[in-house]
Amino acid sequence: AALQRVFADGVPIVHEEYRTNRPGDTDERVYTLHFEPLRASSGNVDGVILSAVEVTGYVRAREAVEKSRTEREALLADLRNANGAKDRFLAMLGHELRNPLAPISTALALVRKQNGGKTDKQHEIIERQVAHLSRLVEDLLDVSRITRGPIELAREPVPIATVLARAVEAANPVLEQRSQTLSLDLADDGGIVCGDAFRLTQVFGNLLNNAAKFTQTGGRIHVKAVTSATEIVVSVTDNGVGISRDLMPRMFSFFEQGETTIDRSNGGLGVGLALVKNFVELHGGTVVASSDGPGRGATFTVTLPLAPAPTTDCVEQPAMPHPVGNGARVLLVDDNKDGLMAMEAYLVEMGFHVATATDPATALEAAAAFSPAFAILDIGLPGMDGYQLARALRAQHTVAPVRMFALTGYGLTDDRRRSNEAGFERHFVKPVALAELVEALTRASRGERPSV
Numbered sequence: 278a279a280l281q282r283v284f285a286d287g288v289p290i291v292h293e294e295y296r297t298n299r300p301g302d303t304d305e306r307v308y309t310l311h312f313e314p315l316r317a318s319s320g321n322v323d324g325v326i327l328s329a330v331e332v333t334g335y336v337r338a339r340e341a342v343e344k345s346r347t348e349r350e351a352l353l354a355d356l357r358n359a360n361g362a363k364d365r366f367l368a369m370l371g372h373e374l375r376n377p378l379a380p381i382s383t384a385l386a387l388v389r390k391q392n393g394g395k396t397d398k399q400h401e402i403i404e405r406q407v408a409h410l411s412r413l414v415e416d417l418l419d420v421s422r423i424t425r426g427p428i429e430l431a432r433e434p435v436p437i438a439t440v441l442a443r444a445v446e447a448a449n450p451v452l453e454q455r456s457q458t459l460s461l462d463l464a465d466d467g468g469i470v471c472g473d474a475f476r477l478t479q480v481f482g483n484l485l486n487n488a489a490k491f492t493q494t495g496g497r498i499h500v501k502a503v504t505s506a507t508e509i510v511v512s513v514t515d516n517g518v519g520i521s522r523d524l525m526p527r528m529f530s531f532f533e534q535g536e537t538t539i540d541r542s543n544g545g546l547g548v549g550l551a552l553v554k555n556f557v558e559l560h561g562g563t564v565v566a567s568s569d570g571p572g573r574g575a576t577f578t579v580t581l582p583l584a585p586a587p588t589t590d591c592v593e594q595p596a597m598p599h600p601v602g603n604g605a606r607v608l609l610v611d612d613n614k615d616g617l618m619a620m621e622a623y624l625v626e627m628g629f630h631v632a633t634a635t636d637p638a639t640a641l642e643a644a645a646a647f648s649p650a651f652a653i654l655d656i657g658l659p660g661m662d663g664y665q666l667a668r669a670l671r672a673q674h675t676v677a678p679v680r681m682f683a684l685t686g687y688g689l690t691d692d693r694r695r696s697n698e699a700g701f702e703r704h705f706v707k708p709v710a711l712a713e714l715v716e717a718l719t720r721a722s723r724g725e726r727p728s729v
Contacts, residue, residue: 380616444481468504492517520568637661
């Protein structure tokens with residue numbers, strides 16, 4: 278057909294990737310065919326010149342690349358799905374682990390309050406272990422938050438001395454358990470960082486815990502802070518097991534650990550230093566590790582920018598007076614009965630008038646009779662989730678709307694966004710800091726609108 282068209286029209290034709298099998302060949306061959314009109318002196322087409330260039334190798338290579346690209350895209354899609362499944366699993370794991378931790382923490386806080394702030398050794402052991410479990414849960418969930426996107430920081434002017442004091446307080450149980458000596462050298466304790474006090478405390482708490490874990494019993498840990506005109510440099514030095522040359526490049530990777538004995542005496546998940554790096558970089562700083570080798574200790578040095586003159590981006594909030602319930606009516610809804618009872622006792626102790634329910638139907642009945650000013654709703658309720666219950670409560674109380682707080686084990690960014698869109702004023706993650714919850718209720722009872 279091509280020969281006939283070129284002969285009739287006199288227009289050249291190129292036939293790309295003409296496929297055929299030559300006699301005796303089992304594999305298909307591919308050619309590019311060129312049809313050129315052959316003209317006589319009169320200008321008429323007198324014939325056709327056909328040339329065939331074999332391009333089998335090129336076509337096979339291109340097909341291999343296309344197949345590889347398709348397989349790569351399928352693999353990436355599988356990885357994205359697996360990563361999403363991992364994030365959902367971590368969120369669910371956090372929810373399930375937080376559910377039992379929340380009532381234990383609340384009950385311990387209530388016992389301490391009823392005992393005038395004093396506890397015995399058994400309570401202190403439980404508090405330490407609950408704090409340890411809570412920290413492991415938070416580390417796992419922080420990994421998920423970081424992989425899903427940047428973590429939002431609650432920035433404020435924070436004295437570095439305050440951050441270090443809180444970090445030492447958090448790490449002190451481990452230091453005491455291992456009979457280790459901690460020394461502090463604050464060349465200038467007036468240095469101020471514009472940052473998130475909680476995350477910065479987590480940074481130095483993780484570094485101290487890491488130093489304690491990899492330093493022998495009776496060892497020494499030294500913390501030094503130096504403030505210059507533009508930055509604050511904090512170093513954490515130990516005389517522990519040191520860092521090998523092979524491990525050094527991977528020190529700040531997730532789930533990376535040095536050699537571990539079968540008894541797992543050093544414990545941990547291998548995420549602490551990775552979180553340190555991410556949180557420090559979110560604050561515009563750097564962290565580096567150094568060691569003279571195995572058995573010769575290690576130093577971790579964090580450099581943070583000094584806070585500029587006060588700006589609207591970093592304004593210190595005035596201290597809140599001690600919160601008091603003043604009889605504000607609060608509806609608590611949670612299907613975890615232990616957590617519900619403990620939180621009810623604490624809020625009543627703080628001066629709130631509380632009604633409780635363990636399921637949405639009972640909650641709606643209680644709300645109709647109780648007329649609460651506030652509702653603290655668990656999101657993962659049976660039959661009707663917290664979002665649906667919030668809508669039902671709003672429909673039930675149109676004259677005097679109920680102000681609602683979410684209380685849940687789900688703490689990812691998407692979870693907070695969804696609760697905000699559902700009309701919840703605050704999103705509390707279990708185990709909730711009871712003082713923070715009471716303060717939020719107190720602010721709200723004075724007419725303030727707390728941020729999510």
